[in-house]
Amino acid sequence: MSPLLVHVIVALVVFAIYFQFPPVLIYAERKVCARIQNRIGPNRVGPWGLLQPLADAVKLLTKEEVVPARAEKGLYYLAPVIAILPASFAFAVVPIARPFVLGDGTVIATQVADLNVGIIFVLAITSLGVYGIAFGGWSANSKYPLLGGIRSSAQLISYEIAMGLAIVAVVMVSGAVRMGGIVDSQIAHGWNVIRQPVAALLFTIAMFAENNRLPFDLPEAEAELVGGYHTEYSGMKFALFFMGEYMAMVTMSGVFVTLFLGGWHFPGIDPTPGSLAGTVATGAIFFGKVSLVLFFYLWVRWTLPRLRYDQLMQLGWKALIPIGLANILVTGIFGVL
Numbered sequence: 001m002s003p004l005l006v007h008v009i010v011a012l013v014v015f016a017i018y019f020q021f022p023p024v025l026i027y028a029e030r031k032v033c034a035r036i037q038n039r040i041g042p043n044r045v046g047p048w049g050l051l052q053p054l055a056d057a058v059k060l061l062t063k064e065e066v067v068p069a070r071a072e073k074g075l076y077y078l079a080p081v082i083a084i085l086p087a088s089f090a091f092a093v094v095p096i097a098r099p100f101v102l103g104d105g106t107v108i109a110t111q112v113a114d115l116n117v118g119i120i121f122v123l124a125i126t127s128l129g130v131y132g133i134a135f136g137g138w139s140a141n142s143k144y145p146l147l148g149g150i151r152s153s154a155q156l157i158s159y160e161i162a163m164g165l166a167i168v169a170v171v172m173v174s175g176a177v178r179m180g181g182i183v184d185s186q187i188a189h190g191w192n193v194i195r196q197p198v199a200a201l202l203f204t205i206a207m208f209a210e211n212n213r214l215p216f217d218l219p220e221a222e223a224e225l226v227g228g229y230h231t232e233y234s235g236m237k238f239a240l241f242f243m244g245e246y247m248a249m250v251t252m253s254g255v256f257v258t259l260f261l262g263g264w265h266f267p268g269i270d271p272t273p274g275s276l277a278g279t280v281a282t283g284a285i286f287f288g289k290v291s292l293v294l295f296f297y298l299w300v301r302w303t304l305p306r307l308r309y310d311q312l313m314q315l316g317w318k319a320l321i322p323i324g325l326a327n328i329l330v331t332g333i334f335g336v337l
Contacts, residue, residue, distance in 0.1 A: 003102065003106045003108065006102065006106075006108050007108065010108060010109075010110060010111075010112070011092075011112040014091075014092075014096060014110070014111065014112055015088070015091075015112070017096070017287070018088065018091055018247075018250065021246070021247075021250045021294075022243050022246040022247055022250070023053040023054070023057075024053075025246045025249065025250070025294060025298075026052075026053045026056065026242075026246065027042065027049070027050065027052060027053050028294070028295075028298060029298050029301075030042050030049075030052070031049075032295070032298040032299065032302065033298070033301075033302045036299075036302040036303065037302070057239070060235055060236055060238065060239040061235070061236055061239075063234060063235040063236075064234070064235065065234050065235035065236065065237060066232075066234050068140055068141055068142060068232050070141040071139055071140050071141050071232070072138070072139040072141065073139075074139075075135040075136075075138070075139035076135075076136070076139040076140060077237075078135060079132045079133070079135040079136035079139060080132065080136065080233065080237045080238075080240035080241050080244070081132070081240065082128070082129075082131050082132035082135060083129060083132030083133060083136070083240060083241050083244035084132070084240050084241075084243055084244040084247060086125045086126055086127075086128040086129040086132075086248075087126065087129060087244060087247040087248040087250070087251040088247055088251070089125050090121070090122045090125040090126050090251050090255070091112075091247075091250070091251045091254060092111065092112035092113050093111060093112070093113050093114070093115050093118040093121050093122060093179050094111060094122075094179060094251070094254040094255060094258055095109065095110055095111045095114075095179055095180050095183060095258065095263055095264065096110050096111060096254070096264060096283050096286050096287070097110040097264045097279045097280070097282040097283030097286055098110065098264055098265075098269075098271065098273065098274070098278060098279050098282040099180075099273040099279070100273055100274065100275065100276050100278070100279040101273045101274060101275075107273045109180065110264075110279060110283065111179070111180075114178070114179075114180060115178065115179075116177070116178050117177050117178070118177060118178045118179035118180070119167055119170075119171065119177050119178075119179060119182065119255075119259070120177055122179075122255055123160070123163070123164060123167065126210065126248070126251070126252070127156065127160055129244070129248060130152055130153055130156040132241075132244065133148070133149055133152040133153075133212075133219060133229045134149040134150075134152060134153050134229075135149075136149065136229045136230060136233065136241070137149020137150070137152070137219075137228070137229040140231070140232035140233075142231065142232050144225045144226045144228065144231045145228065145229050145230070145231050145232055147225055147228070148219040148220055148221075148225050148228025148229035148230075148231070149219070149228075149229050151218045151219045151221075151225075151228070151309065152212065152218075152219035152228075152229060154313065155209055155212070155216065155218060155219065155312065155313075155316075156209075156210065158209070158312075158313060158316030158317055159205075159206045159209035159210055159216075159316050159320070160206070160210065161316075161321055161324075162202050162205070162206045162316060162320035162321055162324050163202070163203055163206035163207065163210065165199075165202065165321065165324025165325060165327070165328060166196075166199040166200070166202040166203040166206065166324060166327075167199075167203070167259070168324075168328055169196050169198070169199040169324075169327050169328050169331050170182065170192055170196055170199055170259050170260070172328070172331050172332065172335060173185070173189075173192065173195050173196055173331060173335070174186070174192070179258055179263075182258060182259060182263075183258060183262065183263035183264065183265060184271075186262045186263065186265065187262065187265050187271045191260065191261055191262045192259060192260045192261075192262075193260040193261055196260070196327075196331070198323065198327040199260075199324075199327055200256075200260045202320055202323065202324050202327070203256060203259065203260065204256070205315075205320060206320065207252040207255075207256060208297070208300065209312070209316070210248070210252060211245060211248045211249050211252055211297075212245065213245075213249070213297060213300070213301055214300065214301040214302075214304060214305075214306055215300070215304040215305060215306050215307045216306075216307065216312060217306060218306070218307070218309050218312055221306060229241075249294060249297055250290065250294065253290045253293035253294050253297070254286075254290055256293055257286065257289040257290055257293060261289050261293075263286060264282040264283065264285055264286040265282070265285075266282075266285050269281075269282065269285075
């Protein structure tokens with residue numbers, strides 16, 4: 001089997017697993033919410049309510065789509081597509097398992113694209129997701145979506161700086177911007193969540209804000225903006241916004257695991273490329289870590305209250321950015337010493 005064909009198969013497997021997460025997350029979100037609120041959650045459609053996401057998909061596919069009469073049609077239709085694509089593109093550079101070796105000695109990386117500037121690519125691509133929200137908010141020609149789009153733009157600018165500063169600290173201790181290189185550094189020197197705990201905390205807060213998740217869901221804030229940027233969307237277009245949020249959660253969880261939790265590695269596992277069975281085992285470890293981070297996403301959503309908008313902006317500009325700069329300074333001093 002040619003290496004090119006193997007790379008294609010790896011890419012298909014990666015995205016096949018990736019696209020299974022959103023429907024599972026929708027079900028898990030409802031069940032976690034129910035448990036925290038002392039309820040049962042979905043239990044009617046299928047055994048234990050497992051087919052509820054499928055029922056939701058059928059409902060949204062068959063639901064009437066209402067388009068505002070004065071909407072900017074081009075951007076209105078384009079916005080949900082833009083909201084869903086960046087997250088899936090960014091996941092392409094995340095290594096999900098240990099590389100494996102073919103019979104002829106060729107080493108195959110377990111990611112769609114092994115870029116030398118992997119983490120920079122992630123930052124660049126994920127920042128495009130806000131355009132879908134901004135376009136959706138503006139093109140609907142309605143005040144609540146417009147306010148949601150404006151909030152999202154300001155929020156992204158504020159928290160992406162903090163996220164970038166956290167990543168700079170990781171790059172400083174790892175000596176690499178390639179995602180696989182960052183994992184290799186953690187295999188040799190220990191996980192970055194221990195070496196860079198401040199950067200891990202900054203990144204965690206910033207990724208919640210980046211994904212518009214509570215306590216940072218100001219762009220949709222149902223109590224204030226009805227539904228924010230997707231108020232005027234229905235049917236499949238609304239489903240795309242919904243899917244985009246969950247796909248972004250999976251991507252950011254994968255990036256967090258890669259940057260701070262050792263990626264696919266676990267103490268005691270041989271990191272050298274080897275058999276396909278070992279690769280599958282390390283892939284299970286990676287997605288197990290991702291699932292724990294996703295559970296933390298859900299837990300926080302149904303535990304913490306929403307911040308006020310002024311509190312959100314003050315936290316980003318007056319707290320996270322100075323802490324990120326100070327962390328880089330301390331990391332540089334220790335690096336020199």
